[in-house]
Amino acid sequence: MARESAPAGRRESGFGPGVTIEGKIEGDADIRIGGKFKGDIQIKGDLNLDKGAKVSAKVHAANVTIGGELEGNVVAGAQVKLLESGQLIGDLKAAALTVVAGSRMRGHVEFGWSASEAAKFVNQPARDKEKSEPAK
DSSP states (O other), rough: OOOOOTTTTTTTTEEEEEEEEEEEEEEESSEEOSEEEEEEEEEEEEEETTTTTTEEEEEESSSEHHHHHHEEEEEEEEEEETTTTOOEEEEEEEEEEEETTOOOSOOOOEEEEHHHHHTTTTTTHHHHHHHHHHOO
């Protein structure tokens, strides 16, 4: 497994290929997954999915790097990186998004909006629809 150095003071936990885990991951540390995981991931640190990882989970993390396959919705407080070998099937919401050529994604994407800016658009499609439909 390729390792990126974690910021000083933060620990990284992980498991590699050949390991399958089902359940919930919570905590402050960074997590690296190289095997299979199914469940929920709610961490304050970073999530790194190595090439070959297969994850089916709802994800909340600071930064998410996807090199494997992820099926589920992702909310990242900072950045999501879709690497060349990465695949995401699900909705994504992040402050910033980096997409490398060769990666794949299917789902709804929101990035670059602050919470207050995003709130302005919550009901926008419904209002536009009402204006465009003829009165009955």
